Amino acid sequence: MADAHDREPRRAERPLPLPPVPTDRDLSGRSFGERELNLLREVLASGALNSNGGSFVPRFEREFAHVLGSPHAIACSSGSLAVQGCLAALDLPSGSEIVTSPITDFGAIAAILFAGLRPRFCDVDPETLMPTEASILAAVTPATTAVVVTYLFGRAFDIRALVDTLAKRGIDVVEDAAQALGARIEGHVPGTVGALGAFSFQQSKHITSGEGGAIVASTDTLARRARLFVNKAWPYGEPDPDHEFIAPNGRLTELQAAVLVAQLERLESFIEQRRATARCFAHALAGRTDRLRIPAEPPGHRYSHWRLHLVASPELDLDTLAERARHAGLPCQAHYVGRPAFDLRAMREAGFRERVEDFPGVKQGLANSLVVPWNERIDEELATLLGATLGDLAGECGA
Template identity: 30%
Template sequence: MIPLSKPDLTMLERKYILEVLDTGQLSFGEKINRFENLFRQQFEMEYAVAVNSGTSALHLAVKSLGLKAGDEVLTTPYSFIASANCLLYEGVKPVFVDIDPKTLNMNTAKMEELITAKTKAILVVHVFGQPCDMDEVLRIATKYNLAIIEDACEAIGAKWKGKQVGTFGDAGIFAFYPNKQITTGEGGILITNNESIYQVAASLRNQGRNIKSTWLEHERLGYNYRMSELQAAVGVAQMERLNEILKKRKQVAERYLELLKKLKLPVKTPLISNNCEMSWFVFVVILPENIDRQKMIDDLSQQGVQSKPYFPSIHLQPSYRREFDYERGLFPVSEAMSDRTLAIPFYSNLSLNTQKNVIEALSKALRNMNKVNQNKE
């Protein structure tokens, strides 16, 4: 089976893990400081707070900005569920903005009509590593005095008009699950230029201890969101190899695009804006409307190719339907894309021959589906 994703690990990651084991210090040691410093340097930001997941980092951003029950935040329904869940943790209502059918990012033209007196922030998601229209996000945030949280969990290294995503808002969030561009196994990080956000986030991740607190002195109600030294060791190696990894993933993506173009398959890929520099997270194809996606997935699996739907619309998740009585039809573009998007194998060391096999399998599955549809007619 050709897997959907695979982390890019080398002897350098092993070397740094062994260094940690040799010290015997498995939490809050040299590696986590180095990991945070690498992020500060990469993004030219004042502060970085490494944590145990991207979800935790998003939650800390919400808490550190003082968002609370009764507040509303504009965000996208087409994302991994954590980008909305982090608001619900604090009783904040996610106000979903439908997406652009070409880029699959939040449709910024629909944002202003949803702003009320309760709106306090915009939580931007750079879906699949493509930056959202940050010119419009910044204009609207400035006009209505809204905070900005950038969920760049899928977009490390991506740029909007030459500026790295994660650096536009009050806080930028990155995640390091094994399918991400770089990984720490599990992990996340918050970056910011706001000292208050940094102080609160750093305290909250460590059971509410302030930076200068004694070990058993807790200034506020906090969480155990700490990143371990072993995770940070992998992260240091990955950050040192970031440009190499991003370059390889770009090459893999470009080969896929060329193969799809050559075979003229009846699928589309998200439009890449001229203002964007992509950081490739997954490779998603948009299937024709008449295709049974689950049968496509089953067919590809039988051919030895793993694939998955990406993403289900958040508002149609069972927990959200129970909480908010959401129904189909509220965000039609997101729902349509949720029904038609399919992720195929994508990782930095994917070979050209394997990619050819994937596209050939995709082509065969599409032909099989067309035969099924013709027989129905």
């Protein structure tokens, strides 16, 4: 009989169901405290609840622009409206094409259509579910006037060369960075590399005011038009004002801005916590299975882990795994959005006829993707337990 010191260490028993996992749907997974409450009291005491008469919206815009290193930030009511505002700022010809990813929130596609433009879809890298420079350029036609690059899961990719290439053809780049706040690529900030960038502060995002968004602009001209778009195209404070074009009311409120000011102060700590726990999860997962993995972070990149995106090997039955994981108390979603944007009913009814088979990266990427919700209230111990649990379940779920 082997000496006790020579034995393999026993794996910790995983409790089933798992302890409660903090969720970004409520306070268990969101970080609100006295700072938010005190700033909200300031707003209420002022009596000025909208951005036209208050101080917190412009304060948040200044501080957000500073954090990103952008010359301009314009607060607005949602990330979807931010994408639409970016396109409005470019003042593109009606009916022209916008190259974009079909793996995105539908609000980003609706923004293109509401702007009187037509999405033209590109393929994606199945490893990341994001477009590549090559897939974007392959989709560009003479009718293309802009590209909307979509970042996912707190990750981005380097678009500097792409921006330069497209600029020579008169095509601007908008970055949909709704899921990428806090990410970095070799010191560059996603959302600030192209002409304009769009951010979201919806309930699940890295910082939140329930709903909300921001546009960042690279020039004074683009910033002015984006700000007009958010304010019904009415130039507040300018002499002889008039509505300059058709635009909605997309303003952020002072109450939302006060919460965001407080949240922004802790953004870096939120990101570092997400990164630390993601490492714990990935290490524990790798120790239990080789069927499921988190794509490696390339040198010079910093992921901010809005969600954990995992790539499965083909023999893994993801639907069964996701069902068993949820039953054990580990929330997750197989195949991410499930279907590409062009395959949604509203798009089919609008006349879009793209076939999934013509987008091999989209087809493979969705088939092999598992997404785990993540937030800054998950600690290292729980992250390790979640990774180990998912790894053990993956070993039991062959195709």
